Amino acid sequence: MSGWTLPGFTEVKALGEGGFGRVVLARQEGTGAEVAIKYLYAEHLADPRLVAAFRQEARVLSQVVSPYVARLHEFIETPDGAAIVMEAVPGVPLSAILTAEGELTPEAALVVLKGSLLGLSAAHAAGVVHRDYKPDNVLVRPDRQSKLVDFGIAVLAGETGLSVGTPGYMAPEQWAGNAATPSTDVYAATCVFFQCVTGHRPYEAADREALRNLHAHAPIPFGEVPEPLWRLVERGMAKDPAARPGTAAIFLSELESAAVAAYGPDWEDRGWTRLAQRAGALLAVSPLAMLAGATMLAPAGTGAGAVAGSGGVVAAGAGGGMLVKAGAILVGAALVGTGAVIVVNSTGEDPPPEAPPPAVEQVALTADVRTRTENFGTFDFNGQYVAISGLGDPAVQNRVNEALMAPVDDWIEYVREINPDPATDTPHLSTQAEIRRQDDKVLSVKYTRRIDSMQFGNRGGYSVRGVTLDLKTGDVLTTPEVFADAATSQSGATALEERLLARSPGGFCGGQTEHEPMGPHHLTQPYTAGDGDPAVQAVFAADAVEFDVYGSAFGGPMACDHQTVVVPYPDVADLMTAEAAALLGTGAAPPAEQRLDLGFFTLTVPQEWRLSNESSTGRLLARSADCVREGCPGVRIAYGSAVEHEPGRPCAPAGAPGQVTTGAERLKQELRPFGTKKAAYEEWRITCSGGADFVERSWTLPKTGMIFADDWNTPGLDQILERATWR
Known part of the structure; x- marks a missing residue:
C-alpha cells in the first residue's frame, strides 16, 4: 500500500492496477462494511484532464442506478488525492470464466447477454453510453446475477470523441470517432456474445488498422453461431448503427423471443446452472473468497439515518482538503465491482454438486415499461414503450411487441416526414406508457405522446393512443372492433355518447355541455395530432373502459384537450360485440x-x-x-x-x-x-x-x-x- 488513502477505511487487499489508478478492497472503520475503492494515481492529480475524467466516471456511476450495475457510494476529492467508493460485487469477470471454459453453451451465453443488456439499458435510460463493454467489465456472481462495471470512458449519448475502447469489440462508428449512441454498446455486447458462443472474437487481426478494416467492412460471421441465433448476431453487429436495435432494451426484447423459440421457456435456468457453478469455483480461489459470506450490516446509529448508495458526487474545496461525504455507507453483500481482471488458478475440475435451489413460482408472462433513446439529427426521441416476455408462442409474442412499439415508431415517422427545420429549434419527442390492464387474455396500454417544439404549435405536439392486444392471437383490438355498432351507425354512436355523458356530466370540454353530437367518424377517422388518431379511443382496465375523448373534435375550442371518461364494464357491455365482451368481461368483479x-x-x-x-x-x-x-x-x-x-x-x-x-x-x-x-x-x-x-x-x-x-x-x-x- 502506498500513497494517499481514504480516512476511515482500512485496506484489506489490492485488487488491480491500471494506467489510471489502483483498486483495493477496504473495510470501513466502525461499521466493518467492505467496499471497493478506486484511487487515482497521485501523479495524475496535477493533470486537469485526468482528474476531470475521474470525476466524470463517478458522475456517470451516480446517474446509472440499477441492480445490474455496480453502484457508487461516494466520490471524494481533496488536494491529497481522489477516490471513488463503489459497491462490492461477489463475482468474477466473464473473461475469467471464458478462460476456464473456452466457450459457453448458447443458453449460458444468452444469460450473460441478457444481464448485460439490463445493465446497459439502465445506462441508456440515463443518457449514458458505456463505450467499453467487454468480458473484463461483466462480473458474474454465483447467485445467478451479473453486474456491469467500469464506466471510465462512458459518455453522454450522441457525444463524439476519440476512438477509445477495446479494439476487439469497437463498433465501426467508434473506430471513426463518430457520435457514441446506445447502439454502439449493442454492437460491443453482440461481439462478446459471439465470443461466448464460439470461443473467439468475431474478428482477429495482427495489427490495429487491419482490425479496424474488419469491423468496418468484413461480412458479419453470424454463421458460426447456432442457426436460431443468426438473426441476433446479424442485427446486433450491423455496420450501420441505424440498422441495429436502437437501445439495449429493444435488443433485450428480441433476445428473449429468440431464446424461448430456440431453447424453450426454461432456457435461462439451464444457462445459469453451469455459469453460476463455474463463477463459484473461480470466486473460491480468488483474492475475494474471504468475503463471499458477507452480509448486510445494520445502519449506523446516527441521526441522519442514511443508507447505501446516495449516488452523490461531491468534491472538497481546493484549499481546505476536507473530506466531504456524499452519503453514509451501508454495504450489502460485499465484494468488488471494479472491472479489474482477477487472476485465478483453476484445476478445471467442477466443485462438488450443491443442493438444488428451492423451487420458485414461474410467472409465464411479464410486461415491462422500458426506455428507448435515439437521435435523428434534426430531432431526438427519449420515451417509454412496453414490451412483453415469457409468452408461450414466440410468433405471437413478436406480433404483440411489434404492436406495442408501433406508437413510438409512428410518432417518430410523423416528425421525420415533416422534416423539422434545425435552424428554428430541435424537436424533442417523448412517450409515456401506462399499462392499464394485464392478465392472461388481454394487455392494454395507454401511450401519451409529446413533441417539445414550437414548430408543432404553441404547445408542441400531443397525442394519445391506446393499444389493446389479444394475447392468445397477438391481434390488436381496436375501439371500432369492440364498439362496432357505434363505429358504423349514428344510433350506435349516440347510445355510446349517452353512456359517456352519464359519467361526465360536464360534457367533453370542461363544463361546456353544448357540443357536436358524437358520430361514427369520431371512432374511426383520424383527427388528433401526429399520425392521426381518432377523437374517441378506448383503453381497457380490469373493471372499466377508459375512454380518451378529444374535446375539440366536438366543436369546442383547441383548449378542449384530451379528457378521460371512465365507464364500468356493466354500463357499456350491451354496446360491445359478443366476441369483445367474452374476451374483456362485462361486469364480473375485478380480482381482489x-x-x-x-x-x-x-x-x-x-x-x-x-x-x-x-x-x-x-x-x-x-x-x-x-x-x-x-x-x-x-x-x-x-x-x-x-x-x-x-x-x-x-x-x-x-x-x-x-x-x-x-x-x-x-x-x-x-x-x-x-x-x-x-x-x-x-x-x-x-x-x-x-x-x-x-x-x-x-x-x-x-x-x-x-x-x-x-x-x-x-x-x-x-x-x-x-x-x-x-x-
Missing part, C-alpha cells in the same frame, strides 16, 4: 389482488394499487389508481438511495399541509421478515414545523439495494412484504 414483479421478487397487492414508472428518485407503490405521483399516499421504493430525514420535506403524511419536517428521532431498529429473507427495519418519528408528527417505516433489503419507505402507515403493508415471493 394482483401480482407486481419487482425483478428480485414478486409482491401480491390489492387490485387498486398502482406502481409508477421508474424515475431518478425511484418508484411509488400508490394505494390508489388515481394518484401515482410523488407525494401521494403509498410506499416509496428507492434503489440504493438514502431514506431522507433532512429538514424541509412536506409534512403531508401528518395531515399538515404547508408544514415541513424539522427533525427526526429513531424509535426502532430490528430485522423483519421479507418473504423468506430478512430486511433491516427501522421506525423514525418525523417532527413537523407546526408541532405535528408522523412515523416513517423503512425496510432495507439485502443484496438488492432496494429500500421500501412508508410514511403513510399503509394498511397491511407488513403482511404484503412478509408474503413476498423471491426468485
